[in-house]
Amino acid sequence: MPAPKRSEAPSRIRIAKPAPVLDGGRYAVKRTVGDTVAVSADIFRDGHEKLRAVVKYRAPDGRRWLENELHTVDAHINGVRWAGEFTVETPGRWEFTFEAWTDRWATYHDELRRKVEANLDEDLSGEISEGVVLLAAALERAEGDGRGSIQHALHVLSDAGAPFAQKFDVALGPELFDAMETFSEREGVTALDPAIPLEVDRVRARFSAWYELFPRSWGGLKAVEARVPEIAGLGFDVLYLLPFHPIGVKNRKGRNNTLVAGPDDPGSPYAIGSAEGGHFAVHPELGTQQDVRDLCRTAHHHGMDVALDIALNASADHPWLTEHPEWFQQRPDGTLKYAENPPKRYQDIYNFNWDTPEWESLWQAWLDVFLHWVDAGIKFYRVDNPHTKPFPFWEWIISEIHKVDRDVVFLAESFTRRAVMRELGKLGFTQSYTYFTWKNSRHEMIEYFNELAWGEEKEYFRPNFFPVTPDILHAYLVHGGPPAFVARLVLASTLSPSYGIYSGFENFENVPVREGSEEYMNSEKYEIRQRDLDGPLLPMIRRMNEIRRENVALQHLSNVFWLEGQNDQLLAYAKQEPGNTIICVVNLDPHDAQVGSVTIPAHLGTAPVFVVEDLMTGAHYDWRIGANYVRLEPWGEQAHILKVL
């Protein structure tokens, strides 16, 4: 190649290893409104010249780039890592980049200072003449106070009669330095290109408590609306509704997932679509479009959001099967393929053919479905099995919906390989289900939570901890009973800023359809249950939600410190934000009392001896840096939630 043709030589400055960034900027890192974003990069050039660097950042639809100064943070080692920060105030797609330039005045200042200090009695008039050039150039750009400093210095340095000692004094002065830093031209400005994307969500995307219910078990949408004040009073932020659409009749499943439905069996709400309509419709027995709007308005009035469980599949009676057979998979013999995972078959459900040549109209139809419910007031979507639909579809549809309403939140209901779950988080899902349900020992819990809180996932994968779901009743709860429910509630609600309860959890429901199964006996998926807010665990749940709202340490993910407990049945950890330290100790054994000594490390920054308040009982204890005696028993307290006073 010929030497690059430019008026200026190619930049001598390198900007590398920016943070935070995902896959080189292919995906956006996530933050929430009000966050201070800490950024850093390796910034260096050849030679010994001094650099200056800034982070430049731009709000969504912002016309102007703002900038904050960066500072080196490893000066004692390499001096190449620069760090700074900025605050994000509005939701949407932010961008940031780094810009660096050669600081000619600082370089000159440093050289001159060393020469003057060496006191070699050499002629430094050449050096002074260099200073004059730099000062004159800056003066053309200077304003305000700084202008005076520069003008004065230029005058002294240019004055053939002024003694050198005076010239050095002036040239090396701190006020002049500040003025020159402000007004000197940025030489060889180099920017990281392209800028790094940063997706900012509303705070509830990070910090939320969900209450999940089947509307039909509560008497329909109007009845649910009537319970909103109570549910809000329990401290929940999101009222999460299982699908409320019409349900197919053909191949309908019976109670306990039997293949043949009885005449009164309501069918699975995931077998969506009937003569009454598909994903745009409300099941006539549950209510009307207006009822959905009313429920949303009431929820918003009580500070809550409504979440809809959205499943992208169709019953055998879904109108789209006849209106759009091209969206479904047909066999060579013309029959449609129902869902299956051999040898299991889901005869009541048809999957969409995402490879159809008509994929564009299929994508558009789903966008219409989402926007229909967004318009009704539903801003949260728990998406069923997103990992069996194309990644590009999700990336597209989430972006399209956010153009209409940036407050919409998507929770990925995906339990599959890590890489796939992570990809869904990267491409736009706001929150994600996790493996939490299956992590019941101290070792498992710490290993897994470290992955979420301290790995790269912390930049984009927001866990939402559900101790149970309508599909997952873990053996730990089956065999552990109420103390196990308490332990899991405390873990979910203190470790993760977002967590959720599926109604029935507060009643300690724990009978599986058969021993060894994770399915519930008499699952609400296949029959109508009569639900009420009468569970004995509700007072504790209300208190947990209060504690979460009062303690900022419980509203963040990556602030956990595991504490040694000398007993593997005790899981002890501190969560800490500036000014707020919460210490949790959970007895993982639902059967027996467990004794241990929890070690508080000095780095938590407590006093050597300090007082903690048990936020469940109000009791006060003296704790100390070092070992602290703890005894927890299933017939008394299953967990301590201690606030450092």
Place this chain on the structure above:
Amino acid sequence: MPAPKRSEAPSRIRIAKPAPVLDGGRYAVKRTVGDTVAVSADIFRDGHEKLRAVVKYRAPDGRRWLENELHTVDAHINGVRWAGEFTVETPGRWEFTFEAWTDRWATYHDELRRKVEANLDEDLSGEISEGVVLLAAALERAEGDGRGSIQHALHVLSDAGAPFAQKFDVALGPELFDAMETFSEREGVTALDPAIPLEVDRVRARFSAWYELFPRSWGGLKAVEARVPEIAGLGFDVLYLLPFHPIGVKNRKGRNNTLVAGPDDPGSPYAIGSAEGGHFAVHPELGTQQDVRDLCRTAHHHGMDVALDIALNASADHPWLTEHPEWFQQRPDGTLKYAENPPKRYQDIYNFNWDTPEWESLWQAWLDVFLHWVDAGIKFYRVDNPHTKPFPFWEWIISEIHKVDRDVVFLAESFTRRAVMRELGKLGFTQSYTYFTWKNSRHEMIEYFNELAWGEEKEYFRPNFFPVTPDILHAYLVHGGPPAFVARLVLASTLSPSYGIYSGFENFENVPVREGSEEYMNSEKYEIRQRDLDGPLLPMIRRMNEIRRENVALQHLSNVFWLEGQNDQLLAYAKQEPGNTIICVVNLDPHDAQVGSVTIPAHLGTAPVFVVEDLMTGAHYDWRIGANYVRLEPWGEQAHILKVL
């Protein structure tokens, strides 16, 4: 945005986290001719469909992409990591990428197998009809033996009279599977784009032994040429010459770096340029252009390369100062700035102004200098202080020189911040100087070598270990004497595939110009010494070079395992390639005997008890997995170099 307009839906396959790759492909990873390149990537899609994947690779100027199959390596965990390999046979810029597609037949085969095995007595004629479609499509592309299998299967599956049991047998057959894998169309092929660059050098870029000398101390180029057979006989690959250009007279330095030269002082060979010429010229007292060519030819004849120390600076008498004043930095008063690092000043040297508006002609001039010497036969360049010249300059000039001669090797003489040294390696320098000289304790050596051998640097930063240079005589050698020289020789030549000796090392030269200085007394940089190949360490050096050539384990970097020695004065390690294990134990204490027990771990794969040969003495010892007694003493053996027999 509207839904993307394409005939096919966007790819459902993701290819991420490819390895090896540097900075997302901005820089090339490095290998040498004959290497097998192990590659891997996360490859996955949504859903449950099975994938196939290949690595595609292309030789320099290759027209055709070749491909090798990839296989999953974490099937038991996530099943998303795929790995494979290919071999690089020619020097130059290779490229590789990954390609994956949905394996429709394997997916079909798996579903059908599970249904047949479940033996549910269901009608599978729909499934069979799907198979017919896949077989018919593949048949159109099939050739050879596979064609027969497919044709037969198509016949049986289409035959209304054939029993289902026979159809299943045929459809699930392994031969048919292989044929379908070969001939089925690749569905939804997705490639990583752009491809990843891979720079392949000749083997000597990785594995080399250098002998460094000042031609003037050996009687000039003709006299050096006469010693080539001896130096080659010592096992050196590269004869490295300090600059042989004319030296400036103005401001010439005297002996021991004094400011005023005496009438007979020859000056520093780094103060390049005089009335006799600049970087294109040969100092008349050292020889002629033809002598350089002769020396190169003789060296090549003896299997050696010649390296030139190239310093991009000029004496006060360099012709370019008058021919091209625009390439130098002028003060406002018109005077040129000489090199300085206040309070130090290098009045005999002028730096180039790399920010000159005439940078293009400056770059071109340096390219002409390099190509001049390449044409004379010099293929190795030890570049002086590359870290004070622009990064883009190096990236450009190395690439330009490689277009003319891909065998040229560049060694970066840079001792500065890690980030800068790494950048030079990334942008094209073939080998690099290191901090080796300053790593003299067990802890320092292990920590630093792990950085080189096991960090990302292993992909691009090839260390060249010099125990001393004309500028660096470490206190360890000053105070340790001959046993210290032996220890450093063994460490340099066994740990790093490339190492070098500066003449005088074999004579145990270790007198500093003053206590605490790393400069030599009577440095050859400022005076002419009379050198000869008479150092008492030469026999050991010859043997070390022999051992290195005979043992492939010593020709690679990232194959070291540190061995516990129960004594910090003993540094023990194994280096291992298939079929070749070398165990080194070095006594770091140059004054006293040290005793320890070196632990051989089971993972080295030796027999429980095995025989080692001391390659320096020929003695045989029984060693074992577990602890082995070692005693090393400065008055006997300072190090063991043991080969596992």
